[in-house]
Amino acid sequence: MTEDPLERLLSHSSWMNCLTDPQANRVRQAISIVSFAAGSTVCARSTPSAHWLGVIDGMLKLENISEGGKSSSFASVPAGAWFGEGAVLKGELRPYEVVALRDSQVAFLPRDHFLRLLDESHPFALWLITQLNARLGHYVALVQNFRLGDTTAQVAYSLSGLFNPALFPSTERCVTISQEELGRLAGVSRQVVNRALQELQERGAVRVNYGSIEVLDLQALQDVAREA
């Protein structure tokens, strides 16, 4: 039963602790699981936000695409995280595209089940407020970083954001992401990412591997992100 990937996700999802056994079982049965190949679209932009999404395995990105076909992602979502509650709450069309960065498995919880939990469970509502607040804090810091920091600080902040324990409780020390993808996340070119990572490696904050980055000193990474 620990082989069940959905159970693995749920056992690491702190909001499950807010639910009663009947509620938890209801949720289990309502969730459907879909696999996506790297590069495929999980949710198209401007389609109804009919589900709350959890990443069982792999990694997703949330991105906007400009007219010129250039894409900029504003969030990467590693395994273990749930997202999309904003669009579900507002009942609006999804304002961004969800794309699998690698082969991924995604859990879909239907919108009505999500809303019912919110209606029935005070602890779940409190958990959700905490979650939204943590995300708000992340983006407030992102704006400050964008205005005050140099490009190395931007890369450092974007990378450290993947290890924010409030948002992504169960991320490992190592993240599989190409320098090009990190560039899309940080809003800079791949060349700048490459130089920034080498500088961060010289400082001992990270180790750069082929297709992945290992964080050796998260505090040092966050310190660089705050430099102006």
Place this chain on the structure above:
DNA sequence: ACATTAACGATGA
């Protein structure tokens, strides 16, 4: 100054 795009060769999986 410093970032961006384009391009090239080298190298890992």
Place this chain on the structure above:
DNA sequence: TCATCGTTAATGT
């Protein structure tokens, strides 16, 4: 073989 990496040159703001 393909993706990714490290680097350089030309160009833009």
